[in-house]
Amino acid sequence: MDIHEFQAKHLFEAYGISVPPYRIVSCENDVDEALDELAISTAVVKVQVHAGGRGKAGGVKIGKTRQEIKALVAKMIGMKIVNNQTGPQGVTANQIMIAELTDIAKEYYMGIVIDRAKAQIVMMVSPEGGMDIEEVAEKHPEKIFKIAISLDGKIADGDLERLASFMKWEDQVKEQGIDIAKKLALLFVEKDGSMLEINPLVETPDGDIVALDAKFSVDDNALFRQKEIAAMYDPTQKPTAEVIAHDLDLAYIALDGTVGCMVNGAGLAMATMDIIQHFGKDKGVWPANFLDVGGGADKEKVAKSFKIILSDPQVKAILVNIFGGIMKCDVIAEGIIAAVKEQNIHVPLVVRLEGTNVDKGKKLLETSGLKIITATDLSDAAKKVVACGNTH
Numbered sequence: 253m254d255i256h257e258f259q260a261k262h263l264f265e266a267y268g269i270s271v272p273p274y275r276i277v278s279c280e281n282d283v284d285e286a287l288d289e290l291a292i293s294t295a296v297v298k299v300q301v302h303a304g305g306r307g308k309a310g311g312v313k314i315g316k317t318r319q320e321i322k323a324l325v326a327k328m329i330g331m332k333i334v335n336n337q338t339g340p341q342g343v344t345a346n347q348i349m350i351a352e353l354t355d356i357a358k359e360y361y362m363g364i365v366i367d368r369a370k371a372q373i374v375m376m377v378s379p380e381g382g383m384d385i386e387e388v389a390e391k392h393p394e395k396i397f398k399i400a401i402s403l404d405g406k407i408a409d410g411d412l413e414r415l416a417s418f419m420k421w422e423d424q425v426k427e428q429g430i431d432i433a434k435k436l437a438l439l440f441v442e443k444d445g446s447m448l449e450i451n452p453l454v455e456t457p458d459g460d461i462v463a464l465d466a467k468f469s470v471d472d473n474a475l476f477r478q479k480e481i482a483a484m485y486d487p488t489q490k491p492t493a494e495v496i497a498h499d500l501d502l503a504y505i506a507l508d509g510t511v512g513c514m515v516n517g518a519g520l521a522m523a524t525m526d527i528i529q530h531f532g533k534d535k536g537v538w539p540a541n542f543l544d545v546g547g548g549a550d551k552e553k554v555a556k557s558f559k560i561i562l563s564d565p566q567v568k569a570i571l572v573n574i575f576g577g578i579m580k581c582d583v584i585a586e587g588i589i590a591a592v593k594e595q596n597i598h599v600p601l602v603v604r605l606e607g608t609n610v611d612k613g614k615k616l617l618e619t620s621g622l623k624i625i626t627a628t629d630l631s632d633a634a635k636k637v638v639a640c641g642n643t644h
């Protein structure tokens with residue numbers, strides 16, 4: 253789960269990581285109080301959205317007077333940021349950060365990721381901050397330095413020394429830079445991070461190191477024990493379909509093809525993605541999404557699942573691929589029939605059922621009088637849905 257910049261900075265502050273003082277406003281009228289509390293009259297004004305690249309999109313501006321800051325806030329509330337991080341629907345800013353302006357002598361990059369290939373938590377730093385780090389990684393990999401973080405959130409002393417010399421940090425800058433690296437590593441582990449990024453981490457003309465930007469994502473599987481972070485969940489930053497799915501405890505992942513997939517279980521979901529890709533790749537057909545109804549879906553969940561899948565206008569065909577274990581196939585079939593009748597499903601629907609009461613389930617579908625295409629096995633189902641997904 254992603255959180256906002258101001259929420260990440262709130263976590264940083266709790267670990268003693270220096271950030272420019274800030275306030276959050278949601279309308280122009282809040283600006284006076286925020287500026288009074290901060291005791292400033294020039295400020296950087298930043299949209300709070302679950303996406304980076306705000307600067308380039310006009311979502312980060314400097315206001316030199318109270319009037320300018322108010323005008324910027326008025327303009328930025330409701331601003332939609334659309335870029336390669338947001339998907340085509342974009343994300344809308346409902347909150348704006350007003351922060352003290354920081355003088356920048358140098359911009360650095362510091363981030364933490366989980367390197368699955370190495371099975372390690374890895375800190376990445378670069379003296380080339382403020383830029384697109386993916387571009388630096390691609391064109392100048394020698395400008396990125398990586399060190400390991402232990403499972404208890406520590407970095408070896410030797411690695412910290414190497415990090416400082418790579419960044420050309422000395423004296424006070426070195427001391428503060430190393431201090432931030434250590435605190436971030438600990439925060440990442442203690443808060444169950446899946447990604448953390450400061451871009452830019454800046455050095456001020458006075459030689460202080462400050463986190464000007466902050467990004468943090470928490471591992472969803474740890475939300476049960478990260479209650480403070482779980483409470484930062486902001487449904488306004490997600491596509492509606494994902495929010496509905498989340499509320500119903502269904503896993504929905506949007507992709508960019510034309511076949512909507514309703515499955516149960518993560519393994520079956522992956523197998524379904526693979527087999528559609530296998531039969532569809534030469535025909536330009538691949539999944540539009542997948543929705544995992546989980547182990548205990550009932551009629552109502554099946555009905556809502558169809559609504560979520562169909563809310564994507566790209567969907568040209570649906571494949572239902574369900575293994576009836578805990579859930580019986582005849583119950584699923586009833587759910588499908590009810591949903592098709594109620595929702596006037598306008599795209600071809602291919603259903604493959606397997607498991608408990610499969611014959612009863614298939615019979616219900618075949619005798620329903622509805623236009624439901626049944627499949628004998630997974631390959632048959634994939635071939636049939638690819639043929640439908642192709643007709644556009």
Ligand code: GDP
Pocket residue numbers: 272296298303304305306307308312352353354355356382451452464465466
């Ligand atoms: P992003 O574009 O979403 O990554 O947002 P950032 O928080 O990184 O802001 C974009 C850019 O605005 C930064 O890279 C800085 O160059 C600039 N910026 C942000 N805050 C300040 C500030 O306090 N002072 C100055 N001089 N520049 C700032």
Ligand code: MN
Pocket residue numbers: 304305451452465
């Ligand atoms: Mn940034």
